[in-house]
Amino acid sequence: MTLFIRRILSSIVVGLVLALPAQAFDTGAKAAFVFDMTTGTVLLDKNADTPMPPASMSKLMTLYVAFEAIRDGRLSLEERLPVSRHAMSYAGSTMFLDTTDRVKVEDLLRGIIVLSGNDACAVIAEALSPDGSEAGFAAFMTQRAQQMGMTNSTFKNSNGWPAAGHEMSMRDLALLARHIITDFPNFYPMFSETEFQFDGRAPRNSQNRNPLLSLGVGADGLKTGHTQQAGYGLTGSAKQGDRRVVFVLSGLESAQARAREAEAIVNWSFRQFAQKSVVKAGEEVARAPIWMGEADSVGLTPAEDVSTLMPVLGGGTLKAEVVFTGPVRAPVKKGDKIAELVFAPEGLPQTRVPLVASEDVAKGGFTARLRTVSGLLLTRLQQGPEGAL
Structure with missing residues (x-):
């Protein structure tokens, strides 16, 4: 499946556009x-x-x-x-x-x-x-x-x-x-x-x-x-x-x-459904920003292969979102659960899959802290009078 990423605040939207919705099953059960x-x-x-x-x-x-x-x-x-x-x-x-x-x-x-x-x-x-x-x-x-x-x-x-x-x-x-x-x-x-x-x-x-x-x-x-x-x-x-x-x-x-x-x-x-691969284990889905770390971001990947069911008459894509609380505070160890990949073929309930860090990110020293503070100051100044110090 084709992957594209769009950043929105501290979350990442991973877009895969679905062609047709799943036909819901109309059950008579309570x-x-x-x-x-x-x-x-x-x-x-x-x-x-x-x-x-x-x-x-x-x-x-x-x-x-x-x-x-x-x-x-x-x-x-x-x-x-x-x-x-x-x-x-x-x-x-x-x-x-x-x-x-x-x-x-x-x-x-x-x-x-x-x-x-x-x-x-x-x-x-x-x-x-x-x-x-x-x-x-x-x-x-x-x-x-x-x-x-x-x-x-x-x-x-x-x-x-x-x-x-x-x-x-x-x-x-x-x-x-x-x-x-x-x-x-x-x-x-x-x-x-x-x-x-x-x-x-x-x-x-x-x-x-x-x-x-x-x-x-x-x-x-x-x-x-x-x-x-x-x-x-x-x-x-x-x-x-x-x-x-x-x-x-x-x-x-x-x-x-x-x-x-x-x-x-x-x-x-x-x-009515066929199994489709979403992302392979170890494949980087997105990167999450790091707070006070030696690196500015960390890769996000599933620990296991992820697949889903798609309507047989639908396309080969679906909408998905990477959700996490960020920026992520350093230090981070490879394998730490940081985020979730959330997706749902149209007409079906959500599926949530854990995403883990793809590498270690150590806590940064003086230079990293200075870079983080400088970035924060620059962001506030760019916001204008209401965001200025």
Whole structure:
């Protein structure tokens, strides 16, 4: 892509003019978020930061905490956990567990992922809770979510059973899905399993509710959700070629509407956009002015290759801006994060990419300080009487 730079005060505009805007997806969901993991491009944001009842999609957080416990050796797949009266009391989607059962952790995980077992979540929760209660586990889930950057998530139970204050945003669910995919690739294939028969029980409840798994669109996860209050929702992911898309929908009126909307979003995400390179790692995008340094400016570059999605009918350019607080005070070390590259194909939400210093700039000595003060005096004098000393 062709790059040109125009200085505006302490920011830099990097211009790449877009020919055609992206055609927006008109979703019937109350809230939605669509994110291309490969490029970091946000394709759709509708009420994505509004906390809402997530229903069974919140089970993804229980699963993430369980995966961490297995990874850290605090829980094992072959370990058998007891079923309490509290866990057995859950209705809705269940594994039909009772207090005579001791269930392998691996079966409980599949019971949550494939069968959406409310009881299975409670068994895991009580085993990992700091105080042995589901409420204690929910408090731990909330704390862990905050640590992971899910600032619009609060849990009151382990499974999404309707409860006042039990909420997640669509962006938080997408972030959680991304963490599951990237942090636990050994467990992620479970999410594409279409059926699970636990101990020969309840064959009517053995099918995965994810409507996309059998459609051949690359879908391989993650979790559906439904309550009367939340409506029908889905946190999903699909991979085609080198690209992976994560999407979250909530507030649809029926399972059929959820299936149609999810398939349409996957097709739109892959068919209407093509991946384009923006700038390579180490390639200088702009230079930021330096205050009191041995050099007057420092190069700004991304630490990794940056690409984005462009509409297939659009041109090969887009508008971008380098944003930073400047001038930057010396000393500066190579690799210091100084700025952000902000860009958005017309019709799509912004993407923000960190930019780092391309070289060291030491703090200047007397000559550098004199040059800086002289430059400041000259600038004020050029401003006229109001800017003169």
